[in-house]
Amino acid sequence: MDEIASGPHSSRPEGTGRLQVALDAFDRANAADPNLEPVDGREVPKELIYGQRMSAWLMRLCPEASESLRLAARSQHIERWVTPRGSYPEGRVGYLTWRRDLKRYHAERAGEILTDLGYPDTVVSRVRALVRKERLKQDEDAQVLEDVACVVFLAHHLADFAEKHETDKVVDILRKTWAKMSPLGRRAALALPLEDALKELLASALAGEPVESRTAVQP
Numbered sequence: 001m002d003e004i005a006s007g008p009h010s011s012r013p014e015g016t017g018r019l020q021v022a023l024d025a026f027d028r029a030n031a032a033d034p035n036l037e038p039v040d041g042r043e044v045p046k047e048l049i050y051g052q053r054m055s056a057w058l059m060r061l062c063p064e065a066s067e068s069l070r071l072a073a074r075s076q077h078i079e080r081w082v083t084p085r086g087s088y089p090e091g092r093v094g095y096l097t098w099r100r101d102l103k104r105y106h107a108e109r110a111g112e113i114l115t116d117l118g119y120p121d122t123v124v125s126r127v128r129a130l131v132r133k134e135r136l137k138q139d140e141d142a143q144v145l146e147d148v149a150c151v152v153f154l155a156h157h158l159a160d161f162a163e164k165h166e167t168d169k170v171v172d173i174l175r176k177t178w179a180k181m182s183p184l185g186r187r188a189a190l191a192l193p194l195e196d197a198l199k200e201l202l203a204s205a206l207a208g209e210p211v212e213s214r215t216a217v218q219p
Helices: 017-030 046-061 067-075 092-116 121-131 140-156 158-164 167-180 183-190 196-205
Strands: 036-039 042-045
Touching: 017 046, 017 067, 017 092, 036 046, 042 046, 046 067, 046 140, 046 183, 067 092, 067 121, 067 140, 092 121, 121 140, 140 158, 140 167, 140 183, 158 167, 158 196, 167 183, 167 196
Parallel strands: none
Antiparallel strands: 036 042
């Protein structure tokens, strides 16, 4: 599932078009992340692999995704490390302010890179709006992006999160995550090969949900 870029100096096949040029540019930016994550036996920049996982899951959930949606998925967390959580006050207000400011920053940085690459203003504006997740429940692409982000969390980060937090906290986060997802994302989530302990946590979070929303269906 994970496809790790070789870094800023990797070569790009000719003729892959402007989309691949932009994805490569996002990867170069995220390759500077000083925070590393173990993947397949080696340490890789955290936001580099996150962006690539977003792209991979987007193609699984929505193979016909537009260029703007593909760009938004890859750049959703671009250079996230420059605005650490610790630079904001503790508590819910500080957390929500941090998240809001991050969305703005990611949208602006993605737009700057795309503008430098010569993308038209219409695409740049669309990508920025998607990264900010505007009109989440009304914009189909924005909802797909949210679904992908939720599935990436469940597939790649839930286990680590569960190890660091009390059961009640994990179950609460799973309920909130479930509420963010559309049926598309929920089907993909239920098909994940989670460890038994994580499946039990998810089952606890979904207790009381309608039967159809809890039935595992392959995406």
